[in-house]
Amino acid sequence: MTDLTSYQAQHFLWKVEGKLGFITLNRPEKKNPLTFESYAELRDLFRALVYDKTVKVIVVSGAGGNFCSGGDVHEIIGPLTKLDMPGLIEFTRMTGDLVKAMRACPQPIVAAVEGICAGAGAIIAMASDLRYASEESKTAFLFTRVGLAGADMGACAILPRIIGQGRASELLYTGRSMAAKEGFDWGFYNSLTAAGGALEKASSVAADLAAGPTFAHAMTKKMLHQEWAMGVDEAIEAEAQAQAICMKTQDFHRAYHAFVAKQKPVFEGN
Known part of the structure; x- marks a missing residue:
């Protein structure tokens, strides 16, 4: 993955336009859930971006009016119920490595959130540097709703730093959806747009950053x-x-x- 300008992603869309790199999660029929393979490929792309001199800012979005619905129920959650402990810790460390790669990537990451932003999708938005959302978006750290802890992929460390301990605690314990206005008022989102406008806003901010130092x-x-x-x-x-x-x-x-x-x-x- 030495030439990221011509890199052909296998499990999401990737394109470079000028100084901007665009990641589009692209399974719109299922609201863009992640798989074992897309987790790993996203991690590897962010790691490779450390060495890229062309891409100055990254924009992450989802296709079809939604950001990401989290881990695919049938392709991830089902198989996880059959793994032994070594296999499970290998998976959870791999997903955490995606967040580590995003934070270690020197380029600012701008998330453009439309529609559903849940589970691992909410984590990807959280791990980005800036977040812009449509007024219709709904964000949920819903791990407790599938019988898991809210402590996933760094959520207990990062989310309180963005929105405060009490608010983060509520979201991580209950798994409820955070409305876009609520997310903006709490500082999770930098600004809100009309439905369908998040990518344009995120791209505009990204272009301004790319023109900077x-x-x-x-x-x-x-x-x-x-x-x-x-x-x-x-x-x-x-x-x-x-x-x-x-x-x-x-x-x-x-x-x-x-x-x-x-x-x-x-x-x-x-």
């Missing part, structure tokens, strides 16, 4: 992730080092010279 964006993403486990003093020192590194980039110099010339800087990501 992408090395610096990658640094911001890394620090947002790493500082979860830091004290304030350690975080301030880490940011001092990160910012000093960014000051050695050409984009920093381009911005200065553009300001002096009263022009808008044109960033190139180096």
